[in-house]
Amino acid sequence: MANRRPIRTTSHTRRGVLTAGLAAGLAMAAPGVARAVRFDPEQDDPDFHPVTFEVPAPTGRKALGTTAVHLIDQSRPDPSMPSGRRELMISIWYPASVVGSAPFAKYMPARTAKEVDNTWTGEYGLALPPGSFDFAGTETHSRVDAPMQPMRHPVVLFSPGYQYSRFVNTAQVEELASRGYVVVTMDHTHETPVEFPGGRFLPGVPASQLPDPVFTRKAVETRTADARFVLDQLELIAAGQNPGAEGNDLPPGMAAGLDLRRVGMFGFSLGGYATANTLLEDRRISAGLDLDGTLQDDLAKGPLGEVARKGLDQPFLLFGSDTTQRTDPDQENYDKSWASFWEAQRGWKLNLRLAGAKQKAFTDYQFVFDQLFREIYGDDPIITSVMTALVGKADPARSVLAQREYLVAFFDQTLRRRPGLLLRGDSPKYPEIRFAR
Numbered sequence: 001m002a003n004r005r006p007i008r009t010t011s012h013t014r015r016g017v018l019t020a021g022l023a024a025g026l027a028m029a030a031p032g033v034a035r036a037v038r039f040d041p042e043q044d045d046p047d048f049h050p051v052t053f054e055v056p057a058p059t060g061r062k063a064l065g066t067t068a069v070h071l072i073d074q075s076r077p078d079p080s081m082p083s084g085r086r087e088l089m090i091s092i093w094y095p096a097s098v099v100g101s102a103p104f105a106k107y108m109p110a111r112t113a114k115e116v117d118n119t120w121t122g123e124y125g126l127a128l129p130p131g132s133f134d135f136a137g138t139e140t141h142s143r144v145d146a147p148m149q150p151m152r153h154p155v156v157l158f159s160p161g162y163q164y165s166r167f168v169n170t171a172q173v174e175e176l177a178s179r180g181y182v183v184v185t186m187d188h189t190h191e192t193p194v195e196f197p198g199g200r201f202l203p204g205v206p207a208s209q210l211p212d213p214v215f216t217r218k219a220v221e222t223r224t225a226d227a228r229f230v231l232d233q234l235e236l237i238a239a240g241q242n243p244g245a246e247g248n249d250l251p252p253g254m255a256a257g258l259d260l261r262r263v264g265m266f267g268f269s270l271g272g273y274a275t276a277n278t279l280l281e282d283r284r285i286s287a288g289l290d291l292d293g294t295l296q297d298d299l300a301k302g303p304l305g306e307v308a309r310k311g312l313d314q315p316f317l318l319f320g321s322d323t324t325q326r327t328d329p330d331q332e333n334y335d336k337s338w339a340s341f342w343e344a345q346r347g348w349k350l351n352l353r354l355a356g357a358k359q360k361a362f363t364d365y366q367f368v369f370d371q372l373f374r375e376i377y378g379d380d381p382i383i384t385s386v387m388t389a390l391v392g393k394a395d396p397a398r399s400v401l402a403q404r405e406y407l408v409a410f411f412d413q414t415l416r417r418r419p420g421l422l423l424r425g426d427s428p429k430y431p432e433i434r435f436a437r
Contacts, residue, residue: 060178
């Protein structure tokens with residue numbers, strides 16, 4: 001798992017640095033409250049080195065492929081871009097037919113990986129030296145540009161969290177692809193970090209910048225427009241055209257493999273808000289799922305998003321953590337937007353809760369943090385405290401498994417018309433998933 005190129009740094013004792021990590025973890029949960037603690041030059045106890053990660057293997061039977069596509073929206077001006085128009089990067093993850101000798105895709109491209117590592121190890125990150133997270137050296141389970149399996153697959157769009165890369169929910173994305181879905185992940189340029197072909201890179205919003213209601217409203221509108229534009233481009237691909245800006249060949253079989261009669265969308269945090277808003281504006285998307293994202297422009301002050309006030313006709317699943325998104329006003333962390341949406345929703349609805357979890361447990365960071373801390377610090381018991389501060393008490397392996405199963409169950413029911421028992425009530429197989437409503 002580890003690539004043991006030494007990182008030159010100074011350090012505290014093992015426990016001292018972990019305690020600093022705990023403080024930094026709390027700061028990441030509430031940005032601006034605290035900053036990471038600097039290292040003491042007295043001794044070199046922790047085994048600092050770049051750590052690669054093992055992405056949990058998907059459980060489906062399909063081999064996987066992935067490809068990246070650079071898109072330019074000619075209808076939206078953006079003077080800061082070389083084209084003068086809005087530019088996006090997407091990744092398409094899909095069931096592959098024959099994989100041959102194509103290489104496995106890296107978890108992130110190099111420049112994006114460096115930026116994300118800097119975010120988590122820098123001034124507002126964890127108490128770790130730069131270079132600790134080797135995302136560029138980590139492999140996924142998907143082969144680059146492998147031919148798509150020759151059959152039509154339902155399509156699911158994904159929008160990441162505020163400031164988050166499109167790659168940090170790869171475990172969920174690969175699971176859906178292994179179960180027969182085409183998943184299209186989007187970076188939202190100028191907000192999330194994005195790397196374009198040729199090495200051009202835009203870092204997105206600084207880690208220190210907290211979203212205000214005006215920013216959130218604009219971001220949701222931009223993300224909604226991005227998702228609708230991406231869906232337009234997928235229709236071009238299905239028609240045999242290639243909308244990629246560079247004109248590179250798409251993987252064989254892709255045009256015939258997209259079933260755009262069955263389209264869903266999900267998102268994490270702000271991406272969940274954008275998902276609901278996109279369904280409100282675009283009926284081509286048949287079902288949506290929100291991973292722990294409020295549906296208002298400010299959690300404390302509002303205002304409620306239009307979708308929270310109006311609800312949807314399409315099926316929608318609210319999937320919350322243990323610390324946010326409550327629909328009961330008598331509970332801590334009550335979220336008025338989820339309560340309002342629940343009352344207004346006309347289509348099928350469900351509200352699930354991941355017991356013991358914090359918001360970041362809905363991303364790959366739940367297993368990334370666990371693997372990194374154990375690789376560097378061994379089995380120090382305080383790791384449990386640090387993990388609890390960052391992602392909650394849910395066991396990472398169990399959390400990944402449960403989230404995957406409920407994501408698949410939801411899209412199987414709504415896009416494939418395959419209702420399952422998981423969405424009918426609490427399951428003894430997954431006791432960490434609670435039915436809130």
